[in-house]
Amino acid sequence: LTLETDLRRAIERDELVLHYQPQLDTLTGKVVGAEALMRWEHPEHGLVPPFKFIPLAEEIGLIGALGEWGLAEACRQMVALQAEGIELPKVSVNVSALQFNRRFIERVAQVLRETGLRPSRLELELTEGIMMDGTPSTIEALDSLIDLGVKLSIDDFGTGYSSLSYLSRFPLDELKIDRSFVVAMDKSSNDASLVLAIIAMARSMKLDLVAEGVEDREQYRFLRQHGASVSQGYMFSKPLPMDEMKPLLAPGHFRDQLQQLESGS
Numbered sequence: 001l002t003l004e005t006d007l008r009r010a011i012e013r014d015e016l017v018l019h020y021q022p023q024l025d026t027l028t029g030k031v032v033g034a035e036a037l038m039r040w041e042h043p044e045h046g047l048v049p050p051f052k053f054i055p056l057a058e059e060i061g062l063i064g065a066l067g068e069w070g071l072a073e074a075c076r077q078m079v080a081l082q083a084e085g086i087e088l089p090k091v092s093v094n095v096s097a098l099q100f101n102r103r104f105i106e107r108v109a110q111v112l113r114e115t116g117l118r119p120s121r122l123e124l125e126l127t128e129g130i131m132m133d134g135t136p137s138t139i140e141a142l143d144s145l146i147d148l149g150v151k152l153s154i155d156d157f158g159t160g161y162s163s164l165s166y167l168s169r170f171p172l173d174e175l176k177i178d179r180s181f182v183v184a185m186d187k188s189s190n191d192a193s194l195v196l197a198i199i200a201m202a203r204s205m206k207l208d209l210v211a212e213g214v215e216d217r218e219q220y221r222f223l224r225q226h227g228a229s230v231s232q233g234y235m236f237s238k239p240l241p242m243d244e245m246k247p248l249l250a251p252g253h254f255r256d257q258l259q260q261l262e263s264g265s
C-alpha cells in the first residue's frame with residue numbers, strides 16, 4: 001500500500017530513471033541501438049526493478065503517466081547525446097499494452113515535435129498482446145505510429161499466445177528473441193530449433209533481429225553462427241545509467257572483446 005502511494009509521487013519527486021542497455025552488432029562491432037529500461041530510485045528501498053513496479057503501475061492506472069515520462073526522457077536524452085556528438089542510431093522504449101491508446105500516440109507525435117528527434121531514431125517495443133488485440137482503435141493506433149515513421153519492434157517474440165498473421169499485416173522493423181529461448185538454447189534442441197526458425201523468419205521478412213539476454217560465449221557463438229549478429233545481454237553490458245553507457249558508444253569499444261571471442265581465447 002505504501003509503495004502504491006509512493007509510486008503515485010515518484011514522477012513529481014523525480015525518482016524515476018532510465019538505464020540503457022546497448023545492442024551490439026557483433027559483425028561490425030557497432031552499437032546499433034540501446035534499450036531504455038526504467039528504474040525507480042526509492043528514497044528508502046533503493047533501486048526498485050521494473051518487475052516490482054511496472055505491474056503495480058498497470059494495476060493502479062499509473063502506467064500511462066510512467067510510460068509518457070519514459071518516452072519523453074528517452075527522447076530528450078537521445079537529443080542530448082547527439083548534441084554531444086555521440087553516435088547512437090536509435091533508442092528503444094518499452095510500451096505496455098495497457099498504455100497503448102490514442103492518447104499515447106498523440107504523446108509520441110508531440111514528444112518527437114518538441115524534442116526534434118528524428119522519428120526513425122525512436123523504436124517502440126510492443127508486445128504480441130498489442131499486435132493481437134485486433135480492435136479498430138488498436139489497429140488505428142498502429143497505423144498512426146507507422147505514419148509517424150517511428151520503428152516498431154516486437155518484444156519477447158514467440159512467448160505470447162498469438163498468431164503470426166500480424167507480421168504480414170503491419171510493416172514492422174524488428175523482432176526480439178526472448179531471453180527464455182536464448183537461455184534454453186543449449187539445453188533443449190526444441191528451443192534451439194525455435195531460435196533458428198525465428199532467425200530464418202526475420203531474414204526472409206527482412207526484419208532486424210535482436211537476441212536478448214546473451215550471457216555466455218556458447219550462446220554468442222550459436223547465434224552468430226546462425227546469422228543472429230545483434231546481441232543485447234550481460235555478456236556485453238548490463239543496463240547502465242546514461243553517463244555510464246556513454247564510454248561504451250565510443251567507436252571500437254567492444255573490438256578487443258569481440259576479437260577474443262572470435263579467436264576462442
Ligand code: C2E
Pocket residue numbers: 021036037038049050051054067070094095096125155156179212213214215232233234235239
Ligand atoms: P524487457 O523489455 O524484455 O527487457 C529485457 C530485460 O532483460 C531487462 O530487465 C534487462 O535488464 C534483462 N536482461 C538483459 N540482458 C540480460 C542478461 O544477459 N541476463 C539477464 N538475466 N537479464 C538480462 P529489466 O530492466 O529488469 O526489465 C524487465 C521488464 O520490465 C522489461 O523486459 C520490460 O517488459 C519491463 N520494463 C522495463 N522498463 C519499462 C518501461 O519503461 N515501460 C514498460 N512498459 N515496461 C518496462
Ligand code: MG
Pocket residue numbers: 035094125155
Ligand atoms: Mg523490451
Ligand code: MG
Pocket residue numbers: 155156176178179212
Ligand atoms: Mg524482452
